[in-house]
Amino acid sequence: MAAPPRNSVTSQCGLRGGAKRRVVTITVPGFTVLKNGYQGVEKDLPEFEDLEGAARAVMRLQDVYALSVKGLVRGVFQRASGTHLPTLYSPGHLFSLSADDCFHIGKVSRRRSGHQKRNDLTFVLSLFQAGNVSYALSLSREFLHYDPSNKRVARNVLKYEKLLGENPDGAEAEMMLQRPNVTHLETRDLYEELCQTLGSRPTQYQSPDLHCSYETNGSPFLILQPIKRELIQWQPYVALFHDFVSDLEAETIKKLAAPWLQRSVVASGEKQQKADYRISKSAWLKETVDPAIVSLDRRIAALTGLNIRSPYAEFLQVVNYGLGGHYEPHFDHATSRKSPLYRLKSGNRIATVMIYLSSVEAGGSTAFIYANFSVPVVKNAALFWWNLHRNGEGNDNTLHAGCPVLAGDKWVANKWIHEYGQEFQRPCSSDPND
Numbered sequence: 001m002a003a004p005p006r007n008s009v010t011s012q013c014g015l016r017g018g019a020k021r022r023v024v025t026i027t028v029p030g031f032t033v034l035k036n037g038y039q040g041v042e043k044d045l046p047e048f049e050d051l052e053g054a055a056r057a058v059m060r061l062q063d064v065y066a067l068s069v070k071g072l073v074r075g076v077f078q079r080a081s082g083t084h085l086p087t088l089y090s091p092g093h094l095f096s097l098s099a100d101d102c103f104h105i106g107k108v109s110r111r112r113s114g115h116q117k118r119n120d121l122t123f124v125l126s127l128f129q130a131g132n133v134s135y136a137l138s139l140s141r142e143f144l145h146y147d148p149s150n151k152r153v154a155r156n157v158l159k160y161e162k163l164l165g166e167n168p169d170g171a172e173a174e175m176m177l178q179r180p181n182v183t184h185l186e187t188r189d190l191y192e193e194l195c196q197t198l199g200s201r202p203t204q205y206q207s208p209d210l211h212c213s214y215e216t217n218g219s220p221f222l223i224l225q226p227i228k229r230e231l232i233q234w235q236p237y238v239a240l241f242h243d244f245v246s247d248l249e250a251e252t253i254k255k256l257a258a259p260w261l262q263r264s265v266v267a268s269g270e271k272q273q274k275a276d277y278r279i280s281k282s283a284w285l286k287e288t289v290d291p292a293i294v295s296l297d298r299r300i301a302a303l304t305g306l307n308i309r310s311p312y313a314e315f316l317q318v319v320n321y322g323l324g325g326h327y328e329p330h331f332d333h334a335t336s337r338k339s340p341l342y343r344l345k346s347g348n349r350i351a352t353v354m355i356y357l358s359s360v361e362a363g364g365s366t367a368f369i370y371a372n373f374s375v376p377v378v379k380n381a382a383l384f385w386w387n388l389h390r391n392g393e394g395n396d397n398t399l400h401a402g403c404p405v406l407a408g409d410k411w412v413a414n415k416w417i418h419e420y421g422q423e424f425q426r427p428c429s430s431d432p433n434d
């Protein structure tokens with residue numbers, strides 16, 4: 001058989017009734033050009049996972065920040081009625097959701113809620129028109145006009161009519177938009193409250209033992225340029241070090257990491273895997289990649305007074321969160337002996353240094369759930385805390401989270417320091433409160 005001409009699509013049509021197979025060749029002008037062009041850009045195009053992730057991100061923002069669906073559809077971040085907090089963010093331009101966007105979000109929501117019959121198309125259409133069941137009804141009727149045999153839409157029409165009969169003023173419409181079966185964490189309400197304040201650390205007025213100071217930490221590196229420390233909490237000890245890196249350093253670190261970014265993973269049993277509760281991209285940077293990392297490591301060692309030479313600390317992990325990116329409440333230290341964090345053979349993660357490499361327009365605070373405060377993203381500042389008590393036990397009060405990013409592009413860098421190698425820098429104690 002002769003090869004088909006270059007600009008063609010070949011299709012094998014199987015004929016019923018034992019008829020012979022025929023090869024049909026359709027010639028499409030420019031097909032090869034189109035195909036090659038597509039292959040060239042394919043790797044940069046969003047995949048199904050990206051589309052679904054975007055829909056989930058919008059739902060997450062609505063959930064965590066208690067946003068009004070009506071506003072969200074129009075592109076404004078207003079609180080749902082009933083909350084007395086101010087508007088979270090007013091973007092310069094309004095990017096409204098199209099009917100198609102809303103339909104897609106509704107579909108993803110339905111899949112997530114386990115194909116529950118309740119909410120079904122009601123959710124989609126209510127979201128489409130901001131909780132307006134009567135509009136959903138009129139759309140469904142219009143749909144039925146074009147496709148009178150569609151039983152599902154016919155059922156929905158009856159359902160909406162019934163709903164409106166029970167609740168003619170549609171006052172409860174927004175309530176229906178609450179998705180069923182949202183994973184309920186014990187800490188969920190606290191987490192959401194702390195995220196909604198967009199940063200709420202205790203003031204010195206509330207806790208007079210908190211203060212700001214210049215610190216040298218006894219290090220020759222910091223004598224000429226002491227570091228600005230804002231003490232946030234004594235127990236657990238959490239401090240924010242302002243201007244820890246320069247704008248240039250932050251840009252350099254982001255540039256070095258950008259080509260290596262991959263979907264972030266979390267420890268799960270003995271393995272590391274992707275999880276819905278951590279949505280971001282991250283990359284590990286060794287000190288050998290650039291002198292900027294060597295100099296940053298030196299400053300972290302001076303700041304903490306800890307031994308951060310390999311294997312007593314991990315490489316620098318650079319993390320990038322897009323819109324809706326988040327990290328739900330978690331501990332940085334391992335809570336199981338099987339955790340992959342022990343692979344370094346230098347014990348558990350004793351401390352975290354987290355540097356904010358960017359600012360964000362809204363959202364993205366770091367919330368300490370049990371300690372009951374949240375730190376807003378302060379560009380170039382480094383947040384330090386001890387994960388472990390001096391007796392080696394994890395400090396439960398370090399449970400923390402990266403709140404979803406409402407607007408902007410959030411970058412942080414984590415340096416995790418391990419237990420071993422710090423015996424003289426942070427002597428142990430048997431007192432469980434130390």
Ligand SMILES: O=C(O)CCC(=O)C(=O)O
Pocket residue numbers: 319327332364365366367400401402403412414
């Ligand atoms: O992004 C944040 O604010 C927190 C990040 C975090 O906790 C982590 O990467 O372990």
Ligand SMILES: [Fe+2]
Pocket residue numbers: 330331332400
């Ligand atoms: Fe963390």
